[in-house]
Amino acid sequence: ETGVTQTPRHLVMGMTNKKSLKCEQHLGHNAMYWYKQSAKKPLELMFVYSLEERVENNSVPSRFSPECPNSSHLFLHLHTLQPEDSALYLCASSQDVGRGGTDTQYFGPGTRLTVL
């Protein structure tokens, strides 16, 4: 398999549930990202990991908890979410972070999350 994959593709959860989104990249990249895209809004960067270390956390509520066990895998753990957290969650990867042309980001297909 090539590129960036995300599972599950669709997820429906209640506000008291705990779930995790998974992202895997098969490109040999060192950096991975989580984005959120709400309806009719631009993509919002949530987290950035470089060589498994978090380098950016854009004021995301603590009910979203990222985990990067190695440079190929990225998780987003979800707990006690709100209905307004319903959105398309996108994962991306890049060769590096902060080197302009070499850090072109490649996106996965996204997980469509619905919080009831």
Added chain:
Amino acid sequence: DAKTTQPPSMDCAEGRAANLPCNHSTISGNEYVYWYRQIHSQGPQYIIHGLKNNETNEMASLIITEDRKSSTLILPHATLRDTAVYYCIVRLLYNQGGKLIFGQGTELSVKP
């Protein structure tokens, strides 16, 4: 990062060239122009990027004006599958934190 301005929507006939404009009048010398597109409910797809010179790849061509204040993405022979929202993004050469700031983009509709 510099701000970009794109028309909200455009139509193009199938088989014709689609020319998508982008204004970035406040761009600085160390900022790249990137183009992505997003087909409905899918992840954004990288298309092309450039700094000063025009660029071409298997998907598209990027024409950057000499003063770098605007650019045009050209899809030479648009197909129905090119219907998507196209985003023009300007970002620093050494952008720390990997920020890609997506605006509203241009919704391109390719019609038969």
